[in-house]
Amino acid sequence: MRIVVGVTDSRWAAFLRDRAAITDVNFWQPSPHGFKALQEGGPFLFKTKRPGAFPDVDIPGYSLVGGGFFEEYFEMPVTEAWTIWGQGNGVATEQELLDRVRAYRSNKRWADDPDPIIGCIILRNVFFAPRGEELPQPPNWSLNNVTIEGYETLGRERKPDSEYVLQAFQLMQGNARVDFSWDTDLRSTAIEWDGPKYGEPVLISPRMGQGRFRRAVDEAYGFRCAVTSSKTYPSLEAAHIRDYAHDTGTHQVSNALLLRSDVHTLYDRGYLGIDADLRLRVSPALRARGWNGVEFYEKEAAEFKIRAPENPLLSPDRDALAWHHENRFRAA
Numbered sequence: 001m002r003i004v005v006g007v008t009d010s011r012w013a014a015f016l017r018d019r020a021a022i023t024d025v026n027f028w029q030p031s032p033h034g035f036k037a038l039q040e041g042g043p044f045l046f047k048t049k050r051p052g053a054f055p056d057v058d059i060p061g062y063s064l065v066g067g068g069f070f071e072e073y074f075e076m077p078v079t080e081a082w083t084i085w086g087q088g089n090g091v092a093t094e095q096e097l098l099d100r101v102r103a104y105r106s107n108k109r110w111a112d113d114p115d116p117i118i119g120c121i122i123l124r125n126v127f128f129a130p131r132g133e134e135l136p137q138p139p140n141w142s143l144n145n146v147t148i149e150g151y152e153t154l155g156r157e158r159k160p161d162s163e164y165v166l167q168a169f170q171l172m173q174g175n176a177r178v179d180f181s182w183d184t185d186l187r188s189t190a191i192e193w194d195g196p197k198y199g200e201p202v203l204i205s206p207r208m209g210q211g212r213f214r215r216a217v218d219e220a221y222g223f224r225c226a227v228t229s230s231k232t233y234p235s236l237e238a239a240h241i242r243d244y245a246h247d248t249g250t251h252q253v254s255n256a257l258l259l260r261s262d263v264h265t266l267y268d269r270g271y272l273g274i275d276a277d278l279r280l281r282v283s284p285a286l287r288a289r290g291w292n293g294v295e296f297y298e299k300e301a302a303e304f305k306i307r308a309p310e311n312p313l314l315s316p317d318r319d320a321l322a323w324h325h326e327n328r329f330r331a332a
Helices: 010-017 078-089 094-104 162-175 210-220 261-268 284-288 294-301 318-327
Strands: 002-008 025-029 043-048 063-077 117-128 148-152 236-240 256-260 272-274 280-282
Touching (some): 002 010, 002 162, 010 043, 010 063, 010 117, 043 162, 063 078, 063 162, 063 210, 078 094, 078 210, 117 162, 117 210, 236 261, 256 261, 261 272
Antiparallel strands (some): 043 063, 063 117, 236 256, 272 280
């Protein structure tokens, strides 16, 4: 098994540790360098920088403080990363993310880029050591500007600290914030020890993480609203057809639409619908409330069909559309 240790600052780690609802995070690079150190599902640990850099943060420096499981690597503008992962970027606001990226790039020629491209190492099912239980960094860690270090736990490529890193992972990963059933990429990893491995596998279909789901929907719909064709990215949202949280909906592109935020709200509340032929339907309740829906009335009168993905396998699922019509759409 291969484990990667990445260097971060204690502010990022403390922010995410204190927000238990965040399960997918962006371990971002201020300047994109690519990332090929792990296969999907591989363990990734967080190591903090020098002590004392942020005295108001209660995570120690030069420590292993948590980790996650690698999902995917992207390169994208700060605004796009914020739209997809929000506070999963380890900061409270988009402006704070931009400020931190600029601070790290302050000595480089592109420091003033209004929307810089960053590297995004996406990790899911993250975990953090409880306060006061962080572990010292690997004993032989080099302080010479190392930001990512890989450790093979078996074979000739083992490093002096490989066993230490494996034990650290074993101690901390039991705190994983599991938001999907463990996929085979995680269950198949063999660890020779008697403690818990990755929690109890749940024998249901795994789902993709929230960030990957959003990115997949963006790409399937060509970064355009399916109803209005708007390309204003910050206003676009991945909308579930069949509700994810309460109605056994899934994080699958065929259960999603890319919609402008106001269209998303109207769709979720049943004022807009889409029939099995992908035609837009407008609830009589929208007009009854006196709300301005002219653009939608005109589209319905013209029997407008939404812009579906070019790949038919990603087009809206008919059963999901029928469920929304029966359970959410205000037909009267």
